[in-house]
Amino acid sequence: MLKAVFTRYIDNFRGFSREIWILTIITFINRAGTMVLPFLSKYLKEDLGFSYNQVGTVMMCFGFGSLLGSWLGGKLSDKIGFYKIMVFSLFTTGILFFVIQYVTTFMGMCAAMFGIMVIADMFRPAMFVSLGAYAKPENRTRALTLVRIAVNLGFAAGPALGGLIIVGIGYKGLFWADAITCIVSILIFWALIKEKKKEPIEEHNENTQSNVKKHSVFYDGSFWLFLFSSFITAVLFFQLFTTLPLYHKEAYNLTEFHTGLLMSFNGLMIFFMEMPFVGYFERKGVPKIKIIIWGALLMAISFYILIIHIWLGILLISLVFLTFGEMFCFPFSNSFAMGRAPKGHEGRYMAFYTMSFSAAHIVSAKSGMEIISRWGYTTNWIIMGTAGMLAVGCLLLLQRLLHKENT
Structure with missing residues (x-):
């Protein structure tokens, strides 16, 4: 076995x-x-x-x-x-x-x-x-x-x-x-590695280049909706490195060592589980956008869980939800962005995708710290969880738009 x-x-x-x-x-x-x-x-x-x-x-x-x-x-x-x-x-x-x-x-x-x-x-x-x-x-x-x-x-x-x-x-x-x-x-x-020209990608799914009505990324409304959702999920993810370590100390009096153990648990879950998940979903042919929606939902739930401030184990449960959300969102978001790009425009599409993470890195720490200083941690978790639900709503709308493109 x-x-x-x-x-x-x-x-x-x-x-x-x-x-x-x-x-x-x-x-x-x-x-x-x-x-x-x-x-x-x-x-x-x-x-x-x-x-x-x-x-x-x-x-x-x-x-x-x-x-x-x-x-x-x-x-x-x-x-x-x-x-x-x-x-x-x-x-x-x-x-x-x-x-x-x-x-x-x-x-x-x-x-x-x-x-x-x-x-x-x-x-x-x-x-x-x-x-x-x-x-x-x-x-x-x-x-x-x-x-x-x-x-x-x-x-x-x-x-x-x-x-x-x-x-x-x-x-x-x-x-x-x-x-x-x-x-x-x-x-x-x-x-x-020797330089190689990128070959056309033939995939018959919701991301193929034939579904892109305009060649310029600026005219691809569906992709911009996807970018907005990616930005939100990235803001949520970066809380792991900004507000959450402070919360561990101030709410549960954890040391840097204990916070490090939680971070390591996140990394170990990704190392052992992400590739099998990706392989399974690929074999089953599950649409990428559907997996991304579930990932955003799990991330949102992870912050709502933190509102329950009664037991140290809540931190671990929240981290498990956040990590599963990360494993569902990010690999398939990467692949969706690349698959969405028309031939010859892959760099522009991936540039805007990576820029959404750069912008989220700037916004995540600033917004989280500002909310905490004014209204406290609980309010921050509520706002982050609600932002995650907004991302889920945007992705559901994107799913409908992609369905229309394919029909």
């Missing part, structure tokens, strides 16, 4: 091309090397002596740079190809990480963080387009999931390694580590 379960689990990882596995490995190396980000606010406050307001401003510059970079990366991927953008983005980001350690003024850091994120986040939409080129049509969603798992594992390893580097060398060591991993990962990519 156990052998059959293990075999079925491993089968979900079969069928990928050599290029997909290499992309997964360099994604892990790159994300594990992204050690500055978890400690950035601490570095700005403690090492550079910035005020809380200045730290917030730098982080906003970080977010706006991410927005612009995502848009540029997508647009240029369509113009000159994803391969060149990926190589340029990661190699240049590595060089900039060497330089940024010498920037110590407030205005200089604002400009530096904006600039480095413009270059760094050009990589994301280009990488999504590359998956469309190197993955087989029948396993594209699983390929996206494989890369997501690499991202999660990288983010899990990065902060731990970063903490050791700070203790041993100091914050300067983080910039060196980030720079080296960026350059090493893209050199591996450049050496082992």
